[in-house]
Amino acid sequence: MEKLYTKETLRAMIQPVTDAVYVLNGKWKLAILICLTFENMRFRQLTNEIPQITDRMLSKELKELETNLLIRRTVSPAAPKRFEYSITDHGKSLHNVVIELHKWGLKHREEISQR
Amino acid sequence: MEKLYTKETLRAMIQPVTDAVYVLNGKWKLAILICLTFENMRFRQLTNEIPQITDRMLSKELKELETNLLIRRTVSPAAPKRFEYSITDHGKSLHNVVIELHKWGLKHREEISQR
DNA sequence: CAGCATCCCAAACGATACTG
């Protein structure tokens, strides 16, 4: 983001960037997405992967992720019914964002711990 | 984030990614950062660039950004004193994150508006 | 197992007024 960017270009970035963080916000959203990146999971599996989360919050966060088309909930028709959560293509498109956040998160921890 | 990643690798990503969004969270943080990417700015300039923000919120967000070493506040010694905010190298290191968030934010808006 | 309902506390945010 050097001076290659005009003021107008930068101004135009604010809204999309703000939108993005807004969607990803919530204490557990990224954790859930990262889990579902590895494999489809059921509700109880997710609570095991993310031990501190409560049922209430998992339920809420899953709904919001679904609303934003980042994950999908499927019910197997046959008894016993299985409820499974999986990441959508749109969710997968967060790949680069997650990678960059990860890199920067590590860097930031170092930076902060040094002072 | 395909199956190149083991479950352990993905588990290890959760904390850094969560750290990163935590730091960037707050309704105006990225907006401020993007503004300061273009040029150093004074308090009142920032409120002009980001019309909806209140003095209180700008003040709060600036402090948090400074605590996290993303921006710097400098006071010119000569009268009249000038208080200026500028982005730090660490703040600039968010470049890739911002770029990816921007790209994804645009994509997301399209995705959502289609349904 | 897969949640939802309720209650409650803390943090985020906004509006307004005021100060050096």
Place this chain on the structure above:
DNA sequence: CAGTATCGTTTGGGATGCTG
């Protein structure tokens, strides 16, 4: 200009218990 103080509202989130 560059903020701070105070107050009220809204949202986020934890604890617990209940349901199909």
